[in-house]
Amino acid sequence: MAAHAKLAPSAAERWIQCPASVRMEAHVPAQVESAYAEEGTCAHVLGEMKARLAFDMITPKEFQRRLELWRKEFAHILDHEVEVEMGRHTDEYVQLLQERMELYPNSQLMLEQRLDTGVPTCWGTSDAVIVSPLHVEIVDFKYGQGVEVEAEGNPQLRLYALGALDTYGDLLGETQVVRSTVHQPRLNHVLTEELTPQELLEWRSRIIPIAEEALGPDAHFGPSDSACRWCPASGRCQAQLEKVFAEPFQLPEVLTPEAVADTLARVPEVREWLKAFEEAALNMAYSEGQHIPGYKVVMSGGKRAVRDHEAAVNALVEAGYDPEEVSRRQAKTLGDLEKLLGKQRFKELLEDRGIVTKGEGQPSLVLESDKRPAVQPNSEAAKVFGEDLL
Numbered sequence: 001m002a003a004h005a006k007l008a009p010s011a012a013e014r015w016i017q018c019p020a021s022v023r024m025e026a027h028v029p030a031q032v033e034s035a036y037a038e039e040g041t042c043a044h045v046l047g048e049m050k051a052r053l054a055f056d057m058i059t060p061k062e063f064q065r066r067l068e069l070w071r072k073e074f075a076h077i078l079d080h081e082v083e084v085e086m087g088r089h090t091d092e093y094v095q096l097l098q099e100r101m102e103l104y105p106n107s108q109l110m111l112e113q114r115l116d117t118g119v120p121t122c123w124g125t126s127d128a129v130i131v132s133p134l135h136v137e138i139v140d141f142k143y144g145q146g147v148e149v150e151a152e153g154n155p156q157l158r159l160y161a162l163g164a165l166d167t168y169g170d171l172l173g174e175t176q177v178v179r180s181t182v183h184q185p186r187l188n189h190v191l192t193e194e195l196t197p198q199e200l201l202e203w204r205s206r207i208i209p210i211a212e213e214a215l216g217p218d219a220h221f222g223p224s225d226s227a228c229r230w231c232p233a234s235g236r237c238q239a240q241l242e243k244v245f246a247e248p249f250q251l252p253e254v255l256t257p258e259a260v261a262d263t264l265a266r267v268p269e270v271r272e273w274l275k276a277f278e279e280a281a282l283n284m285a286y287s288e289g290q291h292i293p294g295y296k297v298v299m300s301g302g303k304r305a306v307r308d309h310e311a312a313v314n315a316l317v318e319a320g321y322d323p324e325e326v327s328r329r330q331a332k333t334l335g336d337l338e339k340l341l342g343k344q345r346f347k348e349l350l351e352d353r354g355i356v357t358k359g360e361g362q363p364s365l366v367l368e369s370d371k372r373p374a375v376q377p378n379s380e381a382a383k384v385f386g387e388d389l390l
Contacts, residue, residue, distance in 0.1 A: 006121040007211055012155035016210055017227040019219035024233035029288060031232055035077070036144060042074040043143035044127065047090040048111055051128070054094045055109055085339055086143075089185035093141050096183055096190065097128055100139065104132035106172065115163025118204055119211045126160040133173025136164045137192075139181045151182045151191035155207070158193075162204055165197055225269065228276070235273070235280030244273045264365070 007015055007022065015022050033041075049070065053063040071078060078086075101107045110129045117123055128139040138160045142149055151157060157180035169175040178200050181192040195203075213219045221239035228234045247266075251259045284290045286297045306312050309327075316326040331337065334356065338346045350356040363375065 005123045009124040009156045009159040014227045015214045018222035019214035020221040022214045028232040040143040047093045050094050092185040107132040117159040117163045129164045131168040135177045137179035138164050142184045145186040149182045151193040235276035
């Protein structure tokens with residue numbers, strides 16, 4: 001097996017929808033791991049160590065040795081607050097594994113298992129596999145807090161589940177159910193999809209032809225919001241560009257509300273493409289050294305910042321300035337305080353006392369399906385002037 005699968009389960013949503021994206025990767029330089037991905041790797045390593053300790057796979061002494069190595073390896077992203085938060089969330093991951101182990105008698109746990117999915121050139125490493133005489137379950141630990149990941153119909157989870165079913169199914173008995181669980185502790189998010197082995201195998205039979213096409217030279221394009229979002233070729237792909245502007249803007253000379261509605265519906269897709277396009281253009285010109293006719297790369301003006309606040313205050317006090325003139329004491333951000341205190345304690349100490357308040361916000365145009373109540377200009381004016389203007 002190669003170090004990386006050509007059809008990675010983590011990219012399955014992309015290559016299933018857009019098989020041509022696999023060959024498009026060849027036109028894009030290898031991407032550097034983002035800070036978010038590195039943070040996720042750091043949390044995964046800690047979570048695995050804690051799980052091995054909790055399930056007696058390593059001794060406390062070995063855990064401490066690995067913990068010190070972990071702190072050295074990730075020292076550049078760890079500080080006290082980050083480690084405390086990561087420790088809390090990885091504890092929740094271990095607790096979830098313990099709860100899942102109790103669902104079926106005689107369950108066995110395997111961690112960080114490399115699994116062949118039965119789909120050509122598609123394999124990956126599952127965070128946790130739980131097997132009993134009656135079931136197989138994979139648990140995918142995701143440390144990100146941007147978007148909640150669904151379990152229902154999730155191709156990445158299903159591919160891991162296929163690997164677990166092929167490897168461990170019927171090993172202890174006759175598998176009746178396959179469970180795929182996603183756990184995002186920072187979002188307090190846990191979801192599970194349950195399928196019979198037959199349902200999962202039938203899904204794979206539909207995916208294999210797509211995978212075989214994706215590995216060939218004539219795979220078709222299938223640009224979409226979800227397929228393009230994490231595609232390395234996003235912003236460089238002609239099919240993506242054509243999809244964004246496929247429908248001409250057939251608008252009246254003066255835009256009517258209906259014309260505005262039609263155009264607004266296309267804004268998010270255009271905005272995402274513009275962002276990806278500008279990033280791709282900058283990477284081509286700067287990181288890859290390609291000349292973009294008529295353009296050059298310059299350094300934009302950097303912002304001034306105090307590198308060492310304590311040193312700055314001390315220097316100014318020594319120069320004769322009063323400390324109150326040159327410094328101020330200020331609470332940390334609300335997000336940091338909420339993490340420190342917890343939501344309930346945060347509410348009791350700050351929100352219930354009126355120390356933290358929430359403003360009315362600004363008018364924002366959204367789809368009618370949005371759950372927030374609609375507002376009218378007159379109703380907002382009435383709040384300001386205390387009058388019934390409606």
